[in-house]
Amino acid sequence: MLGASRRSLCAGAAARRHAAAFAVSGDAAAAAPTASPVNPPRSVTNQEPGVSRHAGKRLFSVLAAPKLNGAKDVASLKLRESSLVGRRYESSAAAVDSSDVPPAEKFEYQAEVNRLMDLIVHSLYSNKEVFLRELVSNASDALDKLRYMSVTEPDLLKDGPELHIRIETDKDNGIIMITDSGIGMTRQELVDSLGTIASSGTAKFLKTLKESQEASVDSNLIGQFGVGFYSAFLVSDKVAVSTKSPKSEKQYVWESEAESNSYTIREETDPEKLIPRGTHLTLYLKRDDKGFAHPERIQKLVKNYSQFVSFPIYTWQEKGFTKEVEVDEDPAEAKTEGDGETKKETNKKTKTVVEKYWDWELTNETQPIWLRNPREVSTEEYNEFYKKTFNEYLNPLASSHFTTEGEVEFRSILYVPATKKEDITDRKTKNIRLYVKRVFISDDFDGELFPRYLSFVKGVVDSNDLPLNVSREILQESRIVRIMRKRLVRKAFDMILGISCSENRDEYEAFWENYGKFLKLGCMEDKENHKRIAPLLRFFSSQSNEELISLDEYVESMKPEQKAIYYIAGDSLSSAKNAPFLEKLNEKGYEGPSCQQHGGLQRGVN
Numbered sequence: 035m036l037g038a039s040r041r042s043l044c045a046g047a048a049a050r051r052h053a054a055a056f057a058v059s060g061d062a063a064a065a066a067p068t069a070s071p072v073n074p075p076r077s078v079t080n081q082e083p084g085v086s087r088h089a090g091k092r093l094f095s096v097l098a099a100p101k102l103n104g105a106k107d108v109a110s111l112k113l114r115e116s117s118l119v120g121r122r123y124e125s126s127a128a129a130v131d132s133s134d135v136p137p138a139e140k141f142e143y144q145a146e147v148n149r150l151m152d153l154i155v156h157s158l159y160s161n162k163e164v165f166l167r168e169l170v171s172n173a174s175d176a177l178d179k180l181r182y183m184s185v186t187e188p189d190l191l192k193d194g195p196e197l198h199i200r201i202e203t204d205k206d207n208g209i210i211m212i213t214d215s216g217i218g219m220t221r222q223e224l225v226d227s228l229g230t231i232a233s234s235g236t237a238k239f240l241k242t243l244k245e246s247q248e249a250s251v252d253s254n255l256i257g258q259f260g261v262g263f264y265s266a267f268l269v270s271d272k273v274a275v276s277t278k279s280p281k282s283e284k285q286y287v288w289e290s291e292a293e294s295n296s297y298t299i300r301e302e303t304d305p306e307k308l309i310p311r312g313t314h315l316t317l318y319l320k321r322d323d324k325g326f327a328h329p330e331r332i333q334k335l336v337k338n339y340s341q342f343v344s345f346p347i348y349t350w351q352e353k354g355f356t357k358e359v360e361v362d363e364d365p366a367e368a369k370t371e372g373d374g375e376t377k378k379e380t381n382k383k384t385k386t387v388v389e390k391y392w393d394w395e396l397t398n399e400t401q402p403i404w405l406r407n408p409r410e411v412s413t414e415e416y417n418e419f420y421k422k423t424f425n426e427y428l429n430p431l432a433s434s435h436f437t438t439e440g441e442v443e444f445r446s447i448l449y450v451p452a453t454k455k456e457d458i459t460d461r462k463t464k465n466i467r468l469y470v471k472r473v474f475i476s477d478d479f480d481g482e483l484f485p486r487y488l489s490f491v492k493g494v495v496d497s498n499d500l501p502l503n504v505s506r507e508i509l510q511e512s513r514i515v516r517i518m519r520k521r522l523v524r525k526a527f528d529m530i531l532g533i534s535c536s537e538n539r540d541e542y543e544a545f546w547e548n549y550g551k552f553l554k555l556g557c558m559e560d561k562e563n564h565k566r567i568a569p570l571l572r573f574f575s576s577q578s579n580e581e582l583i584s585l586d587e588y589v590e591s592m593k594p595e596q597k598a599i600y601y602i603a604g605d606s607l608s609s610a611k612n613a614p615f616l617e618k619l620n621e622k623g624y625e626g627p628s629c630q631q632h633g634g635l636q637r638g639v640n
């Protein structure tokens with residue numbers, strides 16, 4: 035059990051350290067194990083197939099390409115044509131009696147939203163295109179919620195079984211429309227979600243903002259944290275959100291302008307604009323940002339930012355196909371060729387022309403990355419998936435993609451982030467996204483899938499063995515989940531061990547700096563995994579003030595007759611160094627059984 039060198043696993047690890055008389059934890063809360071180190075474990079574009087309303091029907095230029103007179107025309111045309119619309123509303127806008135239109139109600143933003151909006155609108159943030167990532171990610175979340183709820187309430191899908199995102203632009207007027215057939219919002223949900231800071235991501239952004247005083251840092255933070263829905267105002271003067279929840283009979287429109295500290299909500303009464311379910315966002319772009327409304331630009335951004343969204347994203351694109359058309363024969367030419375009439379009928383001339391038309395084009399790849407063969411996924415793809423899924427801006431320190439088979443089958447990709455966003459005291463870090471048969475279930479766990487001390491590890495887990503309507507209670511009691519947890523924890527340790535074995539010692543030092551406290555907590559809370567945690571611990575020692583050493587390195591440097599590891603906990607390196615207990619140890623090289631009487635130094639037994 036004991037003794038086999040870590041080096042057998044960490045071939046090529048950094049050079050051995052100098053002899054250390056004792057290991058010092060720089061953290062008063064540290065818990066150093068008294069045992070010697072133990073051996074760690076071994077470790078398309080193509081036609082949209084599903085659009086039945088469009089199937090076999092091309093929207094040729096004659097129908098879709100005419101110059102549209104502004105956003106209203108574009109919106110009504112597409113909403114009518116989109117498969118999202120379960121019924122056709124033939125009545126025209128003119129049929130709406132304006133006296134029947136319920137008035138818009140005005141609401142003030144919560145103070146935090148005002149602060150955030152002010153920052154977004156006036157920020158000099160250069161990478162404004164992240165707005166699309168944020169809005170597509172919201173659409174994807176709304177579809178995830180619907181898909182999850184429809185497992186127990188299939189009726190939710192009755193107004194439109196297709197789950198998709200559609201993005202359409204009007205480049206002449208600088209307008210982008212993003213439509214999803216997701217869960218939508220009720221009137222109250224609009225107030226709660228788009229007038230207050232609802233999201234944990236945005237709240238974290240504001241917290242960090244408070245801590246950072248520099249304006250230059252502020253605009254970078256937008257990219258690092260993502261500011262959710264409000265990022266629409268990075269590029270828009272005005273935003274309208276028309277949304278229909280299956281829980282509500284009515285559809286509502288939320289509207290606000292960039293410089294305003296209020297928003298309005300009104301009922302949608304224009305039959306042309308009614309949707310059966312979901313959310314239709316209209317962004318009226320700022321003068322300088324109208325370039326985002328080019329169909330090719332949107333297509334490029336979707337490919338770049340949303341390639342890992344697991345619902346189809348269609349963009350409205352101009353296309354062309356070639357065809358042969360008859361051309362009028364030149365009469366002069368015809369004359370020279372003989373008796374005209376007969377000739378014309380038997381030998382008509384044709385030419386090739388390009389016919390333009392507009393149609394939806396599937397723009398993303400929808401197979402989840404974790405279902406792919408790891409051998410076929412590049413490091414860049416893993417990194418991109420991580421950054422897009424967890425809203426990170428740095429590549430991860432390590433990743434691990436694996437499938438477990440046998441008693442319980444699941445697939446997972448785990449990551450160790452390069453920087454720490456969460457604190458050890460944060461209880462719910464939304465670090466693990468659980469899917470059942472590709473359906474997103476939840477990321478709201480409290481230790482069920484991963485112990486709290488490993489809450490910094492991020493990842494996705496997809497199981498075929500859990501029921502789709504899995505509840506928190508099921509998670510807590512399920513034997514399957516217990517097995518999954520065990521395997522996930524092991525894989526996480528293997529991944530961390532991999533970083534500790536890196537040739538580049540700085541990598542593990544950075545890891546330890548960020549997550550050392552978490553592993554020490556693991557020492558206290560998770561006896562079962564002591565053998566896995568021990569090789570990962572690092573300490574300063576009396577002979578190595580600058581560099582951290584592992585317990586293995588300590589043992590390798592021990593004097594032949596030395597039988598114990600000595601350690602002291604202190605609130606800083608210097609206070610540990612100046613502890614009176616050390617004198618005796620220093621005198622004797624390492625020995626200090628008498629120190630035990632003082633309780634400050636303890637002796638570990640090999």
Ligand SMILES: Nc1ncnc2c1ncn2[C@@H]1O[C@H](COP(=O)(O)OP(=O)(O)OP(=O)(O)O)[C@@H](O)[C@H]1O
Pocket residue numbers: 168172173175176214216217218219227228232233234235236260261262263264312313
């Ligand atoms: N397309 C949408 N369909 C349904 N609800 C939406 C949609 N877009 C936004 N919302 C609601 O508005 C809320 C706030 O969105 P916002 O993007 O600001 O934060 P978030 O998505 O919760 O968090 P984060 O952006 O940090 O992931 C969401 O939680 C959701 O309830």
